Amino acid sequence: MRIRLRIESLKKGFRQNLGIIGSEGLGKSHLLREFLEFSRQDTTLLPIALSADALNFGHLAERWMGSLLQAYLTAKGQKFRDDLDMLTENAAGDLPLTTGKIQRIRRNLRKGDWGAPVARELFSLTGVLAQETGKKIILMIDEFDNLEYLPSTDPFAALGKEIMVQKETLFIVTSSRAEKSREIFQEKLSMLFGNFEVIDCVAMTYQESSHFLAQKQPGYHFSKEQTAFLVKMTDGVPAYLDLILDRLGICFPVSHHMQAEGASACDVPTERLMLAFETELFDRRGRLALIFEKRLQQCRRFAKDSRPYVEALLAISAGRRKLIAIASLMDRATRETKKILERLVQEELVSKRGSFYVIADGLFRFWLCEVYALRNRVFGFDEQDVRVRFSRALERHYEASNEQSNLNIQLRLEALLKEFRNDVIEIDGKSMRCPHFTEINFKLSGLPLSPLVARNAKVRWFCYVAEAPVREDDVAHILDDLKRQCRKSVRKILIALGGIDQNAKLLAQAAKVQLWSLTTFNLLLDSYNLPKLMLVKESHGSDLGAVAESLHTA
DSSP states (O other), X not given: OHHHHHHHHHHTTOOOEEEEEOOTTSSHHHHHHHHHHHHHTOTTEEEEEEEOOOSSHHHHHHHHHHHHHHHHHHHTTOOOOXXXXXXXXXXXXXXXXXXXXXXXXXXHHHTTOOSHHHHHHHHTHHHHHHHHHOSEEEEEEETGGGGGGSSSSOHHHHHHHHHHHOTTEEEEEEESOHHHHHHHHHHTSOOTTTOEEEEEOOOOOHHHHHHHHHHHOTTEEOOHHHHHHHHHHHTTOHHHHHHHHHHHHHHSOOOHHHHHTTOOOEEOOHHHHHHHHHHHHTSTTOHHHHHHHHHHHGGGGTOSOOHHHHHHHHHHHTTOOSHHHHHHHHXXXXXXXXXHHHHHHHTTSSEEETTEEEOOOHHHHHHIIXXXXXXXXXXXXXXXXXXXXXXXXXXXXXXXXXXXXXXXXHHHHHHHHHHOOSEEEEETTEEEEEOOOSEEEEOOOSSSSOXXXXXXXXXXXXXXXXXXXXXXXXXXXXXXXXXXXXXXXXXXXXXXXXXXXXXXXXXXXXXXXXXXXXXXXXXHHHHTTOOOOOOOOOOOSOOOOHHHHHHHHO
């Protein structure tokens, strides 16, 4: 993996800092814990891990200083409780410069000095520690974007200066606010000798999720339909899958004796799987329900009256994706609604994709619509009727998941194109207009990839869908087919669901063929409130991606 490669490069004198970004639940913190243990095996390294999600600057400073000293003493085989005085006292003999600086910082903090100079002193500690120990330092900061709340005028500028001069320290940071962290990397931490390589932490695919389920619960056998439902509901987020599986273990326990005897896995009754979802999402003590309640409480930070922000989230979860439709359901002026949505986008509770506002987390969206919204319509305390309606909603989603799995991909594409209404959507930072088509039909070409042709009075789209990996010959055949069929200028689109090799990609780009990956196709489907597509294919061996692999091999 890239993190291990970066650590090996650091030992050879080349440093490349890393930023790992992605939404909550994808396993970023778990990755840091795994590589903390991996790095401890090398005596030339001193790995340090800390979380920037602190109560205030004083709390963060204490956590920062304590983590450094504890890491050093742990490497020496000494263990102490989380007491900064004791840690300082025990490290003072070996680290006079580091502990001396820590004592100065603590004196300034006690005086109420929480300004930029103290923050800079705090950030400089790893450089002093590297000098005194003669070791390469690996500093892992979880949710580093929270440093923006420090009282310093520009904390990332101060951090950037230290990163640039501390060439013996490798910085590995994580963030659940992808857009905010990208902005920090580009505007504050893009510098000579200190720039960050960004790794996008993404959800697991169907194959990865299937292997994850088998590894986490070897005593269970999930049908193809159940696996598809689990992946669609959770979007392949490891933390969500883990919580559902844990709950399933309570709702449908498998005896340890059966597993010890090597008995074959038990088929999971669908009603027990539904009960696991119901308990986690509907019960007020369900862990997923508590996670989503906490996420909703973020709105209280925006203003005294957080109701407009919650109303906007409920409108989006109900299928309203455009400004006017959201404003209409909220019964508010368009200008006021736009400001509300802009704040939700800024806080990354909502994603803006051109004309569309989307809650990217599908399970959170489902909870908002089928639990929170229904519960808030109840007169009184009796929620039995709401629970029954929620159970029916779960059943409908399960049935819809089965129906969508059996639907031809070209029919899914046709359904998508029929939703276009001259919208503008943003994909990979580029805007794309989605025209309203008056005619959509299949055109037989005699090739394995026959196009779907969509047209109106002004434009024509030729869309080719490939489930298998696309090769150079495939692109050549498509280009020949386009020459035979197209006399006028058209938009040529190749939807390479199974991926595309480099030569084929270059050939397609030279011919101005627009390429859509499975991610792009799903982004479009999701924007138009259509179910995402999962490619279910037979696989051999482990198909696990980086996050999934780390989650069950640690």
